[in-house]
Amino acid sequence: MSLSATKCQIKNGGFAVQCDFSVEIGNHLSLFGPSGSGKSSVLLGLAGFLPIINGDLIYDDKSITKIEPKDRPFDLLFQENNLFPHLTVSRNILLGLGAKAKMDLQNSHVVNEILDLVGLYKERDRLPQNISGGQRSRAAIARSLIRKKPILLLDEPFAALDFELKNEILSLLLRVSRKNNLSIILVSHDPRDVKYLGGDVVLFSENGQTDFYKNKSFWSNFSYKLLPNETHDKNTS
Amino acid sequence: MLGGGPSATTVELAIYQTIIFEGDLAAAARLSTLQLILLSLLLILSTKFTGNMFIEQTLILKNDIRAPKTLLTHWLDYFFIVLFVSFIFLPILIIISKGLANISIPTDNLILPAMNSILVALLATFINLTFSLPICLLIVDEKQKFLKTLFEVGSFSIICVSPLVFGTALFLLLFEHIDLSANALLLTGFTNGVLMIPISMAILLPGFKKIKARYGKLMNIIGVPRTSELAQFYVPLLKKNIKFSCALVFALSIGDLGVIVLFSGTDIGTLPMYLYRLIGSYRMDEAYFVAMLLLLMAFISFWLIENGNLNVFKRNQMSD
Structure with a gap:
């Protein structure tokens, strides 16, 4: 399985950039x-x-x-604002399971496992503004992992x-x-x-x-x- | 409406008199159209001078328009600040002092108009929020620039419609179908709520835009449905702005004489209407007391709504 950008021309306002690459999953x-x-x-x-104004983006042989x-x-982590400030770390991660996902027993288990993996279990009930920059990055990674995008x-x-x-x-x-x-x-x-x-x-x-x-x-x-x-x-x- | 004779008549007052005293609905409709045209022209004219019609943008003070500080400008600043503060606070102080001096005067049937005023203000706040939140979401979510501008300009253009013009339209639309007098509070609350949409939008829209810029892509990539965006993200993140908007709409509505004069008979009235009748019958001592009461209700309700001490509000607001 792979992702390939074939002569993709991407437009951003008055600026366009072209790229050509392929990456195996x-x-x-x-x-x-x-x-x-x-x-x-x-x-x-x-x-x-x-x-994408020209070219094609192909994943798993489909455009x-x-x-x-x-x-x-894809999941995407931005330069900043990757977590919602009104939600606790665990609630931010839960969003990876869907906007309407509830913190029931099964989901809570999944979230806790990921929290353990990124070393944030103790911070699960804290708001993003009350944890460090590194911890915020790890929380955003945890949400990405839970989404299971390739x-x-x-x-x-x-x-x-x-x-x-x-x-x-x-x-x-x-x-x-x-x-x-x-x-x-x-x-x-x-x-x-x-x-x-x-x-x-x-x-x-x-x-x-x-x-x-x-x-x-x-x-x-x-x-x-x-x-x-x-x-x-x-x-x- | 407080007086002045024919020389002080405005289009607003003429509409009111045409409906109440002459019962000439066609003339009221003509006058309302005239008022609407006049206000639209004024809005276009102000857009020409300010460059845009959006209150949120005109509120931004740019550094480069500030004049250099000299001793004269320094004292001029003080002079104008004192002048404006006096302009606002002197009438308030007079109302409070006269109201306190007449506090012992028994005033009949005060509870019912006060309760009606609260009811109208509550309804206005509810209607206002019900409309302005989805409109803001619609504006920030719209991808096409033309439609985005159309929604924004359209919503802010409500400011062209005066309460009496809107009330007259409602009057003409409904007087054959429902008992206007029995539904006077409902119609007044509705009118106040709708007409204050530009005010609430001027408060809420910048916050909506900020959240869209910061978290729009994140919501999009996570796949938050549009139906959940408002309740799950915009409302909790903008609680501070929403509370301020609600407080303003509630306080403005509670003290507004508004369109109830078009719909209400003699039995159902709000506190401002009761005050208007007291002044009309030259019962000034009682009027001072009612004016003070109204003022206190507006201030206290504003403070209570804006500073409502709910933990969830404190925790969830978005920092700048």
Whole structure:
């Protein structure tokens, strides 16, 4: 099973960006490039919030270009506001089972299991404003996991977190993605995130051009330029 | 309606007199149309000057329109603030002092008009909320820009319709079918509620837009049905704004003489109508007391609704 964008042109106001890629379910993909190059536009286009004016988006051999965001095989974590501030952590996660899902015995069991997995069981009755940024990110991930969508789109949701916390969350995501055969498509302008996630890369240029690279090919071409210290350390050790 | 003679007559008053004293419904309809045209022209004119007709946008004070501070402008600021505060508070102080001075005067049948006023205000608040919440949702959910603007402009245009014009329309529509006098409170509450939609929308719509911008995509991707959006997300997140809107509509309605004069006979009346009759019969001492009572009812109800100490309200409001 795979997701492929075939010459997809996504329109955001007066700006259009074209991309071409394919990702097998279970593998990951990074949309990497400078700010303002159209990475988030592509992500919003995949999710169904921006129109795909040319090309086709294929999942499991079917076109999903025209279907509603909620019916696409994606869940999406935004840069901010991923949790509703009037709902407790557990109620926010319960939303993943449907807007009208009740906290009955069965659902409560499912929610508690996920809370345990992301290490938030003790915080289940707290409101989002009363937990830390890292915990909020984990709660949003928990809701995504409960939805059981095969692809998770991340629009730099951990940008506000410090490097260590970001790595901790990414490591949690990689762990659960391996367990649940989940694909992650990550938007980032930080090459360290791209390296940490692994997977193939769509490189965005400032002029709106995009190029698709397999993981090895990307790092053999850009490793020295993007992560000079790391490359230098490796060469000298 | 409080006096002034023919030279002080307005179109509003002419409509009232045409229905009540002359019973000429065709003339009332003509005058109402005239009033509607005049107000629409004024609205268009104000749009021309302000650039838009939306109250929520005109409330935003931009830094660049502030004049540089000098000693003269500083004192001018103080002067105008004191002037406006006096303009608002002097009549209130006079009512309270005169009301307190006449507190011992026995006033007949005061409970019934007071209860009727509360009933009208409650009804107006309910009707207002029932209309303005779904309209706000419709505006923020609409994807087509043209329809979005049409809904927004259309709802705010209600401000062109004066209570007496709307009341006259209701009067003409219903007088052959229902007993207007028996349903006077219902019709007054309905009229007040509908005509205050632009006020409540000016309070609620910015909040709706903010929530849509922050959480619209999240609701969409989770698959929240449109029928659940209002109750599950917009209302709990906007409790503070909703309470303020309700408090304003309730307080304005409780003190409004409004269209009840068109529908009510001599037996059913509200407190403002009772006050109007007291002034009309020159029973000024009693009028002072009733005016004070009305003022207190408006203030207390506003405070109670806005500051209703329910835990759920405190917890669920959206922070800016």
